[in-house]
Amino acid sequence: MFSTEYDVIVVGGGHAGGEAAAAAANMGAHTLLITMSLQNIAQMSCNPAMGGIAKGQIVREIDALGGYSGIVTDETAIQFKMLNKSKGPAMWSPRAQSDRMRFAETWRNMLEQTKNVDFFQDMVKGLLFEGDKIVGVKTSLGIEIKSKTVILTAGTFLNGLIHIGNKTFGGGRAGESASIGITEDLVKVGFESGRMKTGTPPRVDGRSLDYSKMIEQPGDENPEKFSYLSLTKPLEKQRSCYMSYTSLEVHDLLRTGFDRSPMFNGRIQSIGPRYCPSIEDKIDRFATKERHQIFVEPEGWNTVEVYVNGFSTSLPEDVQDKALRKVAGFENVKFFRYGYAIEYDFFPPTQLTHTLETKLIKNLYFAGQINGTTGYEEAAAQGLMAGINAALNVQNRAPFILKRNEAYIGVLIDDLITKGTEEPYRMFTSRAEYRTLLRQDNADLRLTPMAFEIGLASKERMDRVIEKQEKTDLFVKYLIETSVTPKVINPILEENNTAKISQSMKMFKIAARPQLDFHDIQKIPSVANFILENNIDNEIIEQTEVHVKYAGYIEKEKNQADKLNRLENVSIPSNFDYTKVKSLSIEARQKLTKIKPITISQASRISGVSPSDISVLLVYMGR
Incomplete structure (x- = not known):
């Protein structure tokens, strides 16, 4: 099976890995998807939903480019809402609750029906380099598989550690082992790595909840859908979500476990997502608030499993149990599994180019949480772009790069590689300076012609x-x-x-x-x-x-x-020596040398590079 060299190897079968494999294969590249569990391709590890503020625009953009996320979401949705409808169209954001098990199944079925995709279940433990190029991977079985390009989409699995109270164990997700070896190989060749954390709430038995004490949250009366294709249809029936609230009593009970919370007793040093805080973070940071919203989200059409959105935690199980029982409607709750925090390795994304290829090693691409992002949608978008560019690379064609005024995906990647991230990055409409242009309703008009030109959109x-x-x-x-x-x-x-x-x-x-x-x-x-x-x-x-x-x-x-795009046309030579430009500030010299922007426009977006520094560079570029 592995006697021939692949065009693209995708390591990891999450949302980034799925989109990367699909994009590369649909562009004609012979692609291998290696994952530790073929049963969990594109699994919804956290909440059973796609889209939301700005994230919904990203899913529409993925669909417009020829990706699979929008189609899979439509096929498996149990509820659809268009958020922010009371505001202007730049703020409208589609969101769908999905049937979690059907979502992963549909993703796998679509990938299996995609030409040029091979599958292999094993752990990648090492990377094969020749000089400054990657040439393949090595698995835990000792198999060496050669490839012209490799895309790493390892999610939270790189040296993953799961925390529940004082208990710690290795894992990339509940019930699944961590991945070891990749970080060590990357650090050896000079990559900078760091640690991040994220968390997930408990899952509970919906039969044990009293919905009469909660506020019903139905879907839209006339639901829309994500995909622009006609092969998916809007929902004819929907499942409701519900809302409840914490209370001061709940907060007091949660505080009794703070000394055993790994985020408060110093055992976890890494940084968590600012915009998706744990319940202990919320009651600590917003101590004056008497209550916080809890969203009760069904995990599918037929399952009784419920996701407790807003109650993300790594507190000990006894504290989770006592506190959640004091939330209205949860008095007799039965847990399916407790909430937990997970720590994992990531690589600061300033080490990448706009194609998501690494600057240090040629033909190696990073996509998803390995780049310090959080969210299925952000991961899927990066996977799609890495898959496209790996295929174009193999075919000796020009790279495919989206500008900030062309797509939220362009904003996402430019933010990551230009500014980096100190905490898990998530997309918001406020991050896009051209959000009136980047609406969810016109993603196809913006992007499908580009995708058709490179051979991805049908x-x-x-x-x-x-x-x-x-x-x-x-x-x-x-x-x-x-x-x-x-x-x-x-x-x-x-x-x-x-x-x-x-x-x-x-x-x-x-x-x-x-x-x-x-x-x-x-x-x-x-x-x-x-x-x-x-x-x-x-x-x-x-x-x-x-x-x-x-x-x-x-x-x-x-x-x-x-x-601003005129500045995109003023390119900076890749070997430009900023240390010789004495008129630049010391900080600008350091940042520009590290990030190596390819245009004046990108240089202007680097934190610490001032307008006067840009003026100096324009003089040097003869402008």
Whole structure:
């Protein structure tokens, strides 16, 4: 089986590994996915959900590029919500609860049906180098497998340590062993490594809960979906989630275990995720708050297992038990498993290029939690990009890099390799300076043409994008060119408490009014006829409405992006010696030498590099 050399070896079968293997294989690369457990491919180790604030945009972008995460989520969803609908469209973020077991099963089935993917269950214990290149991997069985490129997506498994109270044991996930050997091989050749931690809440028996004491959280009345493809359908039935609250009594009980909490007694020194804190972190950091939300999330259609979101903890099991029983609805709770914290190795991502290839070793790529990120969506996005670039590398084609004004994925990777991360990084809409351009509704228009060009997105995807763009343009043109009379529109305007008109006006101007939405515009008979005659669906209507109402903001952001992109065209030679530029600040010289930015624009985003430093560099580059 291993007598021939692979194009791409993917180490790890999580969300990053799955997307990496699928992308590389679909681009024609002979790919091997090595994982410690073929039963747990793309397992939802933490919460049974995909998407959320900014994360939902990432899943849409993965789908637009030809990845699998959106399709799998749609196939296995049990609830769908569009978050932040009361805000502007830049903030709308899709989120779905998934059937956890079906999610992993569907992922494996899709990978098995993907040409060019081979599978092998074993632990990778070593990496094979020749000079400054990687040439393969060595498994725990002593098998050496050669490859032109290797993508490491080891998740929380690298020297993983699980903590519950005073108990500590090796593991990458509950019930699964840690991975050893990879970190040691990387450190030997000069990589800098660090430790991070994350946690997970208890899982409990839903039959032991009293839902009448909780607040029901149903899905959207008219649920949407993640994938732009027509092969998945919106949900026809959904399962509700529920919400409860902690109390001062719960907090007092939790505090009784702080001296045995590894995060408070100093046994865990590594840094945890700021935006997904443990329950002990919450009551310590926000001591004045009398209560915190607890979200009760079912793990699937048919299982009784429930995920207790908001109660992430590594406290001793007796403390978890006593405290959770004081939460409304949990009085008779039965645990399936206790919450725990996990420590693992990561490698500061400033050691990578924009393709996610390492600067130190050629043809070696890192994706997912190994880069200091947290979240399925961030991991999947990195895996996709690493898989694409490894395949392009093997095929001697130009790399595929997304800019900050093109995708949240571009923001994610640029942040990681330019700024690094001191704590597990997660994506937010606030991290993207061009979020009006990077909406969840237009990811296909932004990215599918690029993916089609490199051979990843299918013709079916491209045809749908062309149709969507043409129909949106047609609808916008119709609104710009067509007038409406006061007699027709004034009753609608009056109904929505906005000023009536005294003479005919172009519908584009009327539709742009913030008091009206397109449900109101469709009440105009001529508009309703136009929609019917041209077979315009809800997706086109939403796209047109965003364009009409936010045209000014979109144009302004495009202009800003164009200005900054001019600096992207000012490249810096890879061997540029910053130590000779005495006009640069000492900090700038140090940071620029370490990170080696490839353009002036990237250099300007490095923490510690000032505008005056950028001016000096522009002079040196002849600008």
